[in-house]
Amino acid sequence: MRVTKVIGAFMVLGLIVCLTPFTPSALAAGSSTTELSANYLTIPGGESIARIMVENKDSKAHHYNLEATGLPEGFKAYFTLQGKGIKGLDLSASEKRIAELHLNTPLKATQDYGLIKVKSSRDDGLETLMSVSFTVNHDFSLEITNQIKKLETLNGKSLSFDIAVTNTGNKELKDLGLKAELPYKWTLDKLTPEKLSLKPGENGAFRVTISIPPSQGSGNSILKIKSFNGAVASQEISIPVTVTATAGYAWWVIGLVLVVGIVTIIYFRKNVRR
Amino acid sequence: MNATWIIARKEITDALKNKLFLIILGMLLILTVVSVVLGAYQVRVALDNYTNAIEFLKSLGKTELPPMPNLNPISASKGFVNYIGMLGALLAMILGNYAIVKERRSGTLKLILSRKVFRDTLLNGKLLGNLTLFAGISLLAAAITFISVGAIGNVALSAGDAARMGLFFLMSFLYMAFFLVLGITFAVMVGNGNKALLLTVIMWLVLAFVFPQIGNTMDMDNQLPGGFFASMGMTKDQQTKVLVNFKFYETLRDSIEEMSPTKHYERVSFALLNVKPGFEKNTPMEVLGLKWINVLGLTAPTIILWLIAYMGFLRREDIYQT
Numbered sequence: 001m002r003v004t005k006v007i008g009a010f011m012v013l014g015l016i017v018c019l020t021p022f023t024p025s026a027l028a029a030g031s032s033t034t035e036l037s038a039n040y041l042t043i044p045g046g047e048s049i050a051r052i053m054v055e056n057k058d059s060k061a062h063h064y065n066l067e068a069t070g071l072p073e074g075f076k077a078y079f080t081l082q083g084k085g086i087k088g089l090d091l092s093a094s095e096k097r098i099a100e101l102h103l104n105t106p107l108k109a110t111q112d113y114g115l116i117k118v119k120s121s122r123d124d125g126l127e128t129l130m131s132v133s134f135t136v137n138h139d140f141s142l143e144i145t146n147q148i149k150k151l152e153t154l155n156g157k158s159l160s161f162d163i164a165v166t167n168t169g170n171k172e173l174k175d176l177g178l179k180a181e182l183p184y185k186w187t188l189d190k191l192t193p194e195k196l197s198l199k200p201g202e203n204g205a206f207r208v209t210i211s212i213p214p215s216q217g218s219g220n221s222i223l224k225i226k227s228f229n230g231a232v233a234s235q236e237i238s239i240p241v242t243v244t245a246t247a248g249y250a251w252w253v254i255g256l257v258l259v260v261g262i263v264t265i266i267y268f269r270k271n272v273r274r
Numbered sequence: 275m276n277a278t279w280i281i282a283r284k285e286i287t288d289a290l291k292n293k294l295f296l297i298i299l300g301m302l303l304i305l306t307v308v309s310v311v312l313g314a315y316q317v318r319v320a321l322d323n324y325t326n327a328i329e330f331l332k333s334l335g336k337t338e339l340p341p342m343p344n345l346n347p348i349s350a351s352k353g354f355v356n357y358i359g360m361l362g363a364l365l366a367m368i369l370g371n372y373a374i375v376k377e378r379r380s381g382t383l384k385l386i387l388s389r390k391v392f393r394d395t396l397l398n399g400k401l402l403g404n405l406t407l408f409a410g411i412s413l414l415a416a417a418i419t420f421i422s423v424g425a426i427g428n429v430a431l432s433a434g435d436a437a438r439m440g441l442f443f444l445m446s447f448l449y450m451a452f453f454l455v456l457g458i459t460f461a462v463m464v465g466n467g468n469k470a471l472l473l474t475v476i477m478w479l480v481l482a483f484v485f486p487q488i489g490n491t492m493d494m495d496n497q498l499p500g501g502f503f504a505s506m507g508m509t510k511d512q513q514t515k516v517l518v519n520f521k522f523y524e525t526l527r528d529s530i531e532e533m534s535p536t537k538h539y540e541r542v543s544f545a546l547l548n549v550k551p552g553f554e555k556n557t558p559m560e561v562l563g564l565k566w567i568n569v570l571g572l573t574a575p576t577i578i579l580w581l582i583a584y585m586g587f588l589r590r591e592d593i594y595q596t
Contacts, residue, residue: 211518245567
C-alpha cells in the first residue's frame with residue numbers, strides 16, 4: 001500500500017514537471033513519435049511562450065519547417081530561436097534545439113480553452129505533431145479604450161493627447177504604466193500620472209505629452225502605445241501622426257523674395273529700364 | 275513678347291547645336307532609360323512572383339490568398355532623382371552660362387542691345403528658351419517612364435500614381451530651372467565666362483553635396499560607425515534625455531540642410547514617388563500640401579537669383595567686352 005502511494009506520488013510529480021510551461025516540450029522530429037502535451041496560461045491581449053524541443057534522431061542533417069495549426073479565431077502564433085523569428089531550423093545529426101512558440105491571445109478571445117498543433121515537417125517528408133493546450137485567464141486583462149484616429153502637429157512643437165485604459169479583468173491592476181514607441185528623435189516630455197491603479201471594470205486616463213524635433217520633415221509617422229504592469233499588458237495601439245512643417249522657414253524665404261522684389265522695382269525705377 | 279519669343283527660339287536652336295549640351299543630354303537620357311527600364315523590370319518580377327504564388331496556392335485548393343503586395347510602380351523613377359541631381363543640374367548650369375557667354379564672346383550681345391530690345395527682354399527670352407528645353411527634357415523622361423512601366427512592368431498606373439509621377443517631373447523641372455538661373459546669374463555678374471562657370475559649379479557642389487552632407491555628418495547618431503547611441507549602449511530613454519539637450523544643435527543642422535535645393539528636391543520627390551514611407555495613403559495634392567515648404571525651397575531661390583540677375587544686367591557696362 002505504501003509502495004503504491006510512493007509510486008503514485010512520483011507519477012504525479014512527473015506529470016507536474018511535464019506540464020509546467022518552463023519545461024521544453026519534446027517534438028522529437030526524428031524516428032520517435034512521442035507526443036507530449038502541455039497547458040499554457042495566457043491572458044487576453046497577452047502573449048504566452050511555449051518552449052518546443054526539436055530533435056533530429058536521424059544520422060543525417062535535416063531542415064525542419066515549423067507550423068502552428070488549429071489556432072482559434074484571432075489567435076496568432078510564431079516561432080523564435082534565440083530571439084530571432086524563424087519558420088524552420090536546421091539540425092545536424094542527433095542534434096536537438098529548443099525553439100519558442102509565441103502565442104498571442106486576442107483581447108476578446110472567442111474561446112477560453114483550446115488545443116493547437118505544432119507540426120514539424122522534415123525535408124524528407126517526415127512529419128511530427130505535438131499538441132499544446134492553453135487556457136485564457138481572465139483575472140488580468142487591460143484594454144486601451146479610446147481609439148485616436150489621427151493626430152496633427154507641427155514640427156518643433158509639443159503634442160498632448162489622452163490614452164484611456166480600462167481594467168477588463170477580474171482583479172485589481174496596480175502600478176500601470178504606459179510605454180510609447182516614438183519615431184527617431186521624438187521625445188516623451190510628460191506622462192501624467194506616471195502610474196495608475198484600476199479596480200475591475202474601472203477606467204483611467206494617461207495624459208501624454210511628446211515633443212517633435214524641428215528637424216522632423218513633414219509627413220506621416222506612427223506612434224505605438226501600450227499600457228502595462230508586471231502582470232498584464234494591453235494591446236498595442238498605433239496612432240497616425242501627421243507632421244506639418246512650421247511656417248518659420250517659409251516666412252523667412254517669402255520675406256526675402258519680397259525684399260529682393262521691392263529692391264528690384266526701386267532699382268529699375270531709379271536707373272531707368274534700358 | 276515677340277522679341278522675347280524670337281530670342282527664346284534662337285536659344286533652343288543654339289542649344290541643339292551645342293555639342294557639350296547634346297553629350298550631357300544623351301548621357302542623362304541613357305541613364306534615365308536604363309534606370310527606368312530596370313525599375314520597371316523589377317516591378318514585373320515582383321508581379322510575376324505574386325501571380326505564380328497565387329496560382330500555386332489555388333492549385334493546392336487554398337482559399338485564403340495573400341493580398342497583392344504594394345508594387346509601387348512609380349518608384350521606377352527613383353534613380354532619375356539622382357541623375358537629375360547631378361547631370362540635370364550640370365546641364366542647366368552649362369546652358370545658363372552658355373546663354374550669356376556665347377553672346378558676349380561672339381559680340382552679338384552688342385548687336386542685339388543696339389536694337390529695340392530691352393536688357394530684361396533679352397534675359398527673359400534666354401530664360402524662356404532654356405526653360406522650354408528643360409520642359410521638353412522633363413516631358414521626354416516622363417514619356418519614357420510611362421511607356422516603360424506599362425510595357426515592361428506590365429502595370430497600368432492608377433490616376434493617382436500618374437498624377438504623382440507628373441508632379442515629380444514638375445519638381446525635376448523646377449530643380450533644373452534653379453541651376454539654369456544660377457548659371458545665368460553668375461554669367462551676368464562675373465565678367466569672365468570661365469570664372470563664372472567655375473563659380474557656378476563650386477556653388478552647385480556646396481548646395482548639392484556639402485550642405486546635405488553637413489546635415490548628415492552633424493547628426494548626433496552618425497558620429498560613430500554603427501550609430502552613436504548603439505555604440506554607447508544607450509537605452510531609448512537615455513537617447514531621449516541626450517537629444518533634449520541638443521535642440522539648438524539640431525536646429526542649426528536643420529537650417530543648413532534647408533539651404534540646399536537638392537535636399538528639398540529629394541524630399542518632395544521621394545514623398546511623391548513613395549520611396550519614403552508614410553505617404554502611401556495621401557493623394558498627390560496632399561503630398562504637395564505636406565511638402566509645400568520643400569516646393570517653396572525649390573522655387574524661392576530661383577526667383578531671388580533671377581531678380582539679382584535683372585539688377586546686375588541692367589547697369590553692367592562691361593557686358594560688351596569679349
